[in-house]
Amino acid sequence: MKxxxxxSLILPGHPDYxxxxxxxxxxxxxxxxxxxxxxxxxxxxxxxxxxxIMTPKTGRRAYEELEKTEKTYIxxxxxxxxxxxxxxxxxxxxTEVLGRDMDIKNTMGSNWMIPTEALDQVCLLVAAxxxxxxxxxxxxxxxxxYLTAGQNKDAKRSVSAMGFGHILWLLRDHPYPANFWRSLPEETVTxxxxxxxxxERMARLFRLVQGRPVDRDVVEAVAQQKDFMRRIRSDKGRGTRDILEREGILLLSGQYDGQLIRALDLPACPASAFVSCQPETEQHRRMALQAGFDLPRA
Structure with missing residues (x-):
């Protein structure tokens, strides 16, 4: 989006107000x-x-990797x-709101394409x-x-530069959850x-990305296995949690380790997410030991 x-010109006295x-x-x-x-x-x-995008099934990690038809389906x-x-x-x-027909238009770019049947109708504009x-x-x-004079082969027209001023914003330039993989350096992802x-992949994930909640979907994408949750648990010394614990790194579950997560001053972690950290103070190490973690001596 631009x-x-x-x-917005949608103020008292405006004909659309x-x-x-x-x-x-x-x-x-x-x-x-x-x-x-x-x-x-x-x-x-x-x-x-x-x-x-379906990262766990396709291995793709970004919108740009989608096929044209998939982008349309969004x-x-x-x-x-x-x-x-x-x-x-x-x-x-x-859809219909208050008895009035309304078109819903979505874009991942900088504008929306308005079809002829939506002319003089209210459109709900969505952009990511x-x-x-x-x-x-x-x-x-x-x-x-409010629309451009030119149109595409389907007779659709976009919102003109002047037309943007006639949008009533419910949310404008509002944050939404970032694509996890975009937020990491490409070297780290590799x-x-x-x-x-x-x-090994999950151990690297939580070794390299500490102090930040990681959603279950990300874990599934990294594991690339059906029983991916088994890999994240302690598993007779073979699980990801076991591997990291031997390195002095805690792998915590938002569902089961919420109290310890708060005590360690880590970011709020949803029940379906996980967060890792390496306790740096003696107080934090004692908390981990009391919670049942067997960390190596500092």
């Missing part, structure tokens, strides 16, 4: 309030993208998930900027004056995946 966007603010209020209410929308919408976007997936999130019905277009991990959610009444076995 990093520089004009301020009453309609768009009414629909925005309904969308926000259906999400459970502004805070819930700001929390649930970004997480939904991350899931939609990751479920198409828009369909966003439409389906957004209707479910907001409990919206199907309509003549994509993977490189910056920022997302957008806005409403526009797709008046022809070292992790060069391990010959699932245990």
């Amino acid at each position: 990093q520089t966007l004009p301020d 009453d309609l768009l603010t009414e629909i925005a209020g309904e969308i926000t209410a259906r999400a459970g309030g502004a805070m819930e929308l700001a929390s649930r919408f970004p997480a939904m976007l991350r899931t939609c993208i990751d479920d198409v 828009g369909t997936r966003v439409e389906i998930e957004l209707r479910a999130l907001l409990r919206l019905p199907r309509g003549r277009l994509d 900027d993977e490189a910056r991990a920022r997302c957008y959610l806005g409403l526009i009444l797709a008046r022809p004056d 070292r992790i995946f060069s391990g010959a076995t699932g245990n």
Whole structure:
């Protein structure tokens, strides 16, 4: 998405103000309030993208590796998930809000393509900027004056530079969960995946990425095995946790080790995630020992 966007002109007195603010209020209410929308919408976007990349099954780690048809499907997936999130019905277009048809348009680029059937209709605009991990959610009444004069072979037109000012933003330049692999140096990613076995790859993952929660999906992608959770547990001295423990590194589960994670001042770790660390103070080492970890002497 464009990093520089004009301020919204959707203010009292604007011809679209009453309609768009009414629909925005309904969308926000259906999400459970502004805070819930700001929390649930970004997480939904991350899931939609990751479920198409399918790193555990395909080995792909980025949106750019998708086929053209898969990139198109992300828009369909966003439409389906957004209707479910907001409990919206199907309509003549994509959905219906307050008895009014509405199109849902998604982009991973810098603009949206508006079809002829959506002209003069309200469009719910969704955008994800993977490189910056920022997302957008806005409403526009797709008046022809807000769209470009040119169109593609399907007669679709994009929002003009002037038209961007007529978007009412619900979320603008809002953070959403980053693609895990984009956040690591390429050298680190290469070292992790060069391990010959699932245990070796996971040990490298938690050895090289410490103090940061790692989701279950990432663990599955690294293990590349059906019973990947077995690899992460203690396994008669052979599991990833055993390997790291002998090196003085703790591998903690958000589900089972929450109390120790908090005591060690580590970031909040969801129940489905894991975090590793190497205790550096004697107090932290004692906490780990009391929790049942057998660390080598410092």
